[in-house]
Amino acid sequence: MKPIKVGLLGIGTVGSGTFEVLKRNQEEIKRRAGRGIEIVMVADLNTARAKELVGNACEVVNDANQVVNHPDIDIVVELIGGYGIAKELVLKAIANGKHVVTANKALLAIHGTEIFKAAQDKGVMVAFEAAVAGGIPIIKALREGLTANRIQWIAGIINGTTNFILSEMRDKGLDFDTVLKEAQRLGYAEADPTFDIEGIDAAHKATIMSAIAFGIPVQFDKAHVEGITKLQATDIRYAEQLGYRIKLLGITRRTEQGIELRVHPTLIPAKRLIANVEGAMNAVLVQGDAVGATLYYGKGAGAEPTASAVIADLVDITRLATADPEHRVPHLAFQPDAMADTPVLPISEVTTSYYLRIRVADKLGVLASVTRILADATISVDAMLQKEPGEGETQTDIIILTHQTQEKNVEAAIVKIEGLPTVVGKVMKIRLENLS
Amino acid sequence: MKPIKVGLLGIGTVGSGTFEVLKRNQEEIKRRAGRGIEIVMVADLNTARAKELVGNACEVVNDANQVVNHPDIDIVVELIGGYGIAKELVLKAIANGKHVVTANKALLAIHGTEIFKAAQDKGVMVAFEAAVAGGIPIIKALREGLTANRIQWIAGIINGTTNFILSEMRDKGLDFDTVLKEAQRLGYAEADPTFDIEGIDAAHKATIMSAIAFGIPVQFDKAHVEGITKLQATDIRYAEQLGYRIKLLGITRRTEQGIELRVHPTLIPAKRLIANVEGAMNAVLVQGDAVGATLYYGKGAGAEPTASAVIADLVDITRLATADPEHRVPHLAFQPDAMADTPVLPISEVTTSYYLRIRVADKLGVLASVTRILADATISVDAMLQKEPGEGETQTDIIILTHQTQEKNVEAAIVKIEGLPTVVGKVMKIRLENLS
Structure with missing residues (x-):
């Protein structure tokens, strides 16, 4: 059988990784796929660099349209990123009857509905294993394994940069800003780290997983997104003392009221396996009613780990390229006519537990006032930590871990606590999940 | 589209779990599969109990042949176990053009070549996600994700019973026999625990993973199999002091000389995520050249976790039942005409590191004699631990961790060490893997 022909849009980190791995492992991949997979054209604005990377192996062009319009190309791999030109090119490729592989989580989290609809109508596949958690086959596990x-x-x-920063903050007791600079120096954080540290990248990925898990459309605009920029070394230390680690988690949960979809720093019990995922590694914990908890761990970024996911998609598509669409896995795991319109809950309606750090004047009765407010709001206290004031200080921290309650209850209680004359400044609130 | 019709052979633990989960989640499963999945017939020797379980939902028969010969049944789920009658029924089902789902690792590890060949010739699928690591979709990860x-x-x-026993031995400092009895009382170990504690069950699973990973036939007879029955609480404690945990691992590795395929107790660094997998849980660590290390964790046994894997296979088959065989994933991940005949190495040719516990008379020069033997065999010592003799004792233990060397070198050195006049009894040898 003739090799399947692939066109690459963008040959940066992931693109060159894909090119390299396909070249290195072509024999092994062909033994699996039953057919060769050949990159025949690469489009990149930097044609000189692209030519250096691919040599004479394939044609290099400056204009991405040449790839998406090329009659011989079966699969277009989009590695440009963003949702401007990338969206346009993906839709053109689909319109031209080409299958698409993309690592572009932003594009899918925001425009997935439109893109999958177009692919469905045209009878082509859009595969996106590389969009979530790099080389970990979590999309496959969710769509097919569970x-x-x-x-x-x-x-x-699901964001290596922030996990690296949090690991370093904990390990070295340093503050966020210091570690961020170090992460930038080491290449773990980008020059403009906003998408990572503000939780946006993680929210794109959580949005995609949420859709696949629950059979709902992608709805990035409904996600609650909080990054790690306000976290202090103090909170990491207090959490540690109480037996918890702080991780930036992408969480999505099905409740009777609707779907939770949120990204925020989260206290999790230190004894959980996922709490011990350090550095730039990724891990996804999935709770199913039959299987219980399963965990998937690996590298969430980097040239070859991401290429591993891109190529797995190429193999899947190669196998199913000429099959009837009904033989393929639906894009969002559920049949397009069987999607649900379960609402995504606003954060105020979310139920979880909380870590509260309250700065107080070291005066008699302050703890009683705080716990009274919580009791009046029917918020149970699960653990408490009160430190003696430091030498020569008149203020101290009270740390409270609450039982599960609705976010709006906690918010109302915090307003009251902040109104107490003995309470200094703002209350620090971090959500807590037991993951059991 | 009409539901796909399934016949169940055996309705014990996994069978009733499968029946229950399919019933409970039928709506959700249909939304994914695009078609209902219906158990229409159950065969079990205990028809009374089977009828109690399924009620009026489907026909219950005593003779499994009625299922495999039934003209309306599309998929046969084999949950009988063993390789006597189960093999016969699976081959009959295939001959009758039915797809097969099985959780039977023994059957596949021993007769897989014959069974997959028959399925291939007949153009039907034999799916076996449930055969390895219960509900963890590790077969899918290996065959498709990587x-x-x-x-x-x-x-x-990949054996929950032994991992439970090892966790308990470490936690409570108890010896093997004591913990085994406790495990039997709690239902974590069977009345005849041989298959589990002697490593045979783990070797069946490792054999299957080895075939899928490297594109070689299943070759259970070539596997090196050692269980945990000779492990002492002492060894677990010494390992701990040196920063290691002892786990029963199924290991398969590609080397330039051939394939390693072995099950044995193994020291692994305590800081590795997999070292912290406790109790009856399973976890599989896979090292790929592009993706690096990925880990898959979850419940390796039990009614519903195993049912989760069985039903995932049913969904895959439902989707591909009417597709051309070329659109399906090859049974052993590689195309049947692209399998390799890479030899499986005998254990003497395996290269790894070792933990050696040597019981010695507390006399001058004994350590020098031991280390001289190792040096002469070009075995480097990585760490050493010598305890003072206990009060009133004249013997003590020397613990040595070696660098990597070939098994036959270590075996030869051990013979010499055991021949020293100051060495008492046999040397305890446990293999060590850094997993990095």
């Missing part, structure tokens, strides 16, 4: 289950929730460390 | 990679090695905790 189909027996009603998935109950997913909690994932 | 297709870009040359897989380098796999190391898995």
